Amino acid sequence: MIKNIFKAKPSTAIIIVLAFFSIYVFWGSTYLMNKVAVSELPPLMLAAIRFITAGTLIFIIARLLGLPLTITKPQIKNCIIAGFLFLTYGNGVIVWALKFVDSGFAALEASTQPLIILLLMRFFQGKKIRTMSVVGIVLGFIGIYLLVSQQQLSTQEGSTLGIIMIFTCILSWSVGSLFVAKADLPPNYFINTGYQMLFGGIMLAISSFIVGETWISPLNWSGKVQASIIGLILFGSIAAFTSFNYLLKVVSTEKVATSAYVNPIIAMLLGWYFLQEQITLQSVIAAVILLTGVYFINTKKKVLIFSRFSGRMGRMLDDT
Numbered sequence: 001m002i003k004n005i006f007k008a009k010p011s012t013a014i015i016i017v018l019a020f021f022s023i024y025v026f027w028g029s030t031y032l033m034n035k036v037a038v039s040e041l042p043p044l045m046l047a048a049i050r051f052i053t054a055g056t057l058i059f060i061i062a063r064l065l066g067l068p069l070t071i072t073k074p075q076i077k078n079c080i081i082a083g084f085l086f087l088t089y090g091n092g093v094i095v096w097a098l099k100f101v102d103s104g105f106a107a108l109e110a111s112t113q114p115l116i117i118l119l120l121m122r123f124f125q126g127k128k129i130r131t132m133s134v135v136g137i138v139l140g141f142i143g144i145y146l147l148v149s150q151q152q153l154s155t156q157e158g159s160t161l162g163i164i165m166i167f168t169c170i171l172s173w174s175v176g177s178l179f180v181a182k183a184d185l186p187p188n189y190f191i192n193t194g195y196q197m198l199f200g201g202i203m204l205a206i207s208s209f210i211v212g213e214t215w216i217s218p219l220n221w222s223g224k225v226q227a228s229i230i231g232l233i234l235f236g237s238i239a240a241f242t243s244f245n246y247l248l249k250v251v252s253t254e255k256v257a258t259s260a261y262v263n264p265i266i267a268m269l270l271g272w273y274f275l276q277e278q279i280t281l282q283s284v285i286a287a288v289i290l291l292t293g294v295y296f297i298n299t300k301k302k303v304l305i306f307s308r309f310s311g312r313m314g315r316m317l318d319d320t
Contacts (some may be wrong), residue, residue: 016250022235022243023259028266030236031103032274033228034095040225042213043096044204049229051087051201054237058194061238071186071195078183079195080203085176087200088207094169100162102277104268108147108287109166111264114257114297115140116174125178136296143290150282189245197237257298261291 037046062069071079098106115137121127129137148163186192208215218226247256264287271277 012250016247019243019247022239023247023256024262025266026235026240026243027259028107028263029270030232030240031098031107031267032270033231033236035098035103035271035275037225037228037232038095038098040222041216042208043099044092044208044211045213045215046229047087047092047095048201048204048208050232050237051091051197051204053201054233055194055196055198055201057233057238058190058197062188062191062194067188067191069191071191072184074184075186076195078179078185079192080199082176082180082183082185083196083198083200084203085172085179086196088203090169090172090176091200092204092207093165093172097162097165097169100158101166102271103275104264104271104277104279105147105283106166107264107267108283108290109144109163110170110173111260111290111294112140112144113170113173113177114260114294116170117177118297120174120178132299133297136293136298139289139293139296143286143288143293146282146286146289150280189248190242193241193245260294260298264291 034046059069094106094110101109118127118129118133118137122129186195218229221229244256244259268277268279268283268287272279
């Protein structure tokens, strides 16, 4: 992949490398930043501030670039639905769950999204599951079992509820991914992201007031929380989403999807280094099995052992 990147023009190659760095490191670091911020701030308030601010900044940037902000009524409705599935529930609840589980654990659990999407497409769209994907699903469930069955987790107050709620977030993201694939949305990805963030953030703010969260003035935030919020807005939202949409246009989808393998590793290492989160041997084994399963689900190539097996079976049938 790196060789192919540097076959492009030098300026384009640099931009592509920076974009991959953004979706790898910035998205991987959002779990750490959310974990730090939620230690002092109410979760729904935190997520609402992040996305309302990021959406507003996107519109300001778009206006400066001369991009049209026009949107139709059906597109407004679809942006609201997508904003709820991805951000209001999908992100807001996972930020809440970070009060009870480690950031690296949450990132690793979230890496099961390709597995959930595949199963939803099978059950609701009748999509045939390839043999390699079946192997990936089996490995995914083994990894999930190893991840959540650790004795260390059962002793943490609220951890079981946190794990369950993260899975509901993954389900929400997966449904949102299938919805967006067919929905009528603004054609410009930057503008589309801005509307989803703005609507999702507004719904988060409303939810925060409904559940009675106390909004804390930024003047009372600690320095580490202020830095985390700024990082979430500028890097985790604007830079990473823009890089993601850019990469989808200039490189293959499979290469962009490699972020699903890198983000959990980045999150686990950052949580271990900055928050002293424990990385158990069972977590490492679960991570390897889970990410291998995700690779099997995403890959379009046949693994050598299966190709040889198929070839041998074919020769045996010919001999008979």
